[in-house]
Amino acid sequence: MAGGSGTRFWPRSREGRSKQFLAIFDKKSLLQTTVSRFSSFIDVNRIFIVAKADQVETIIPHVRKVSKEQLIYEPTGKNTAPCIGLAVVHIYHRDKEAIVAVTPSDHLIKKGSLFRKTMEAAFQLAAKKDGLITIGIPPNRPATGYGYIQVDAEIDVINGVHAFGVRTFAEKPNLATAERFLKSGDFYWNSGIFVFKASVFLKTLEEHLPDLYDGLGKISEAIGKPEYDEVLQKVYSQIHAISIDYGVLEKAKNVYVVKGSFEWSDLGSWEQVYKLSPKDGAGNVMVGDALAVDSRNSYVHSSDGVVALLGLDDVIVVQENGATLVCKRDRAEDVKKVVNHLKKNQYHRYL
């Protein structure tokens, strides 16, 4: 899934250039890194990318290894259930036996070998069980920005990877609840990575989101035919936007959790990027032409020129393409407020 848009990484993310297209930790964009992560153990001919129609120009340079036939475009964004549904319909059209892994393309995952081991276990479980498998991450802090899944009894151990039933899903909690979740030991972060048989997914969709299922059926019939674009447009103009979590996973009975022990973050803010970056002796992260004088525990990213920090601690400075954000670290979640002010103050050219 590479169709996301967003402003949390302004000024690096702009209209038409959202997080998945940014190179944050190295020279590869998060999308490129996601493709590489999978192509190390999945044939690149079986990697499909769903994006929005208006992202076609942006996306091509990031996914040169993936053929154009494997790029699937949504006319507009309708949240994750239609997005995943559309991809699954295309995959199922090619291979009725396919087992599908679904992943966001703008997350950070470290320890690739653990990731591969987890995914291979999830594929094996999906082959055995007619279920929807979600990768759950044991929390290491009381994060309030993630959804949680409470696991039930262990159902399997595959190559040392543990799998569980699901007791309940929980929306993003407040801090007290998140602390309780962390303490309990049976609440995992919902990573947004899923594995299932295409056929099982479609059957589950038929049960819980029958309108979407019907629409996807029409699209499926049109694949490879001249009317495909017209049918896609028409179906998308009518279907409801709904998330896979709310629309399917929280209702279905056949959901399982595979425990992922790799390092994972959804990279929700510059503060998270700071926390996940290697730091110098003063606790600073300096990217590009940047220097810190008598300044500590700060993140500075300079794309085009030099940024010099003097006598300031705990700040985030990000400079790119004529725009500079200067922000207290504990306010990084509020970058949206800046974007809203830019809109209000006729600074649309910087969005």
Place this chain on the structure above:
Amino acid sequence: MAGGSGTRFWPRSREGRSKQFLAIFDKKSLLQTTVSRFSSFIDVNRIFIVAKADQVETIIPHVRKVSKEQLIYEPTGKNTAPCIGLAVVHIYHRDKEAIVAVTPSDHLIKKGSLFRKTMEAAFQLAAKKDGLITIGIPPNRPATGYGYIQVDAEIDVINGVHAFGVRTFAEKPNLATAERFLKSGDFYWNSGIFVFKASVFLKTLEEHLPDLYDGLGKISEAIGKPEYDEVLQKVYSQIHAISIDYGVLEKAKNVYVVKGSFEWSDLGSWEQVYKLSPKDGAGNVMVGDALAVDSRNSYVHSSDGVVALLGLDDVIVVQENGATLVCKRDRAEDVKKVVNHLKKNQYHRYL
């Protein structure tokens, strides 16, 4: 005097583009504003500008009203005594009776009518007395960045402007001393603005800096002759760099102070610029495309793009031509440290 160089206003001031060439409070540079301030009551044909030879390209666009014959160039900087001496020699060559006012070109002066009244009184006093007159500013705070003059008995009142003898000169004091100066009521800031008869200045120079006087005599003889440049170069290679305060004023007996009641600042740092700028309701000064969200008492100058401040108080952000300074307000005096770091880290292109 427009030959100054310096880095206190980095990143706006750069090598070859020092403070006098910056437009800080409006669209005119400080140099242009200084010329305008005087040309409102002094014929522009009698305004002379001393700069360094390598500033000739930079200075011309700022002083279009002043003819090229009135631009005087020093081969290198030798502090204020040679600079003023060179200008006086040129003026004296044209007019043996000239009364000369000397002024820095990178200071802030508000209340132009009070300034004019003060200067006219100083001209009158200089016509009456064979002395060196300095404009002293009654302090309104215990500034540690200025030199002070302790005044003696009042010697004259001209159009309501008070003139005094001088008891002593004091270098930049520490805070305790500055507070004592402020309390005493007879210590004034040394503004660096002087008025004297050209003939009296040269006589005083002969007494206190005879080597400089001799060198200037050689230059004077060469004015208008083919060998002028050669003589100027030779004299400048031999004379000592020395300030007018240390070399002449502190030694001379014929020094007087005229009290200036206009608003004055030498603009020594971005912090002073912040303090002297009109502020919005949140205490912010926003210049160019700049916005502040949940931020107070800050100065933001953006020359080329937008700067957005989020959740930070008491900071200075200055962005120009590919360089950005982000600085705690109480550290604005240390911009030099940033410049030194830039040098050390091979960032010469940003100096």
